[in-house]
Amino acid sequence: MAKKQAFGADAAKLKQSHRKMAKVIIPFKNANGKFSFKTAMVEQDAVSDYLKSAQS
16 A cells, blocks of 8 residues: 655655754774774764764
């Protein structure tokens, strides 16, 4: 069976409700001197802000 499609204003509401996410992987050295990685899911618009806060 086929899905019902939304058109017009209904489709616009559905599209806006979906958040675009980005997976951010930040490498760092741990206490042993080896590299570890910290991962986080962040909204696509806030990636640069997250990277700035993670470096400080």
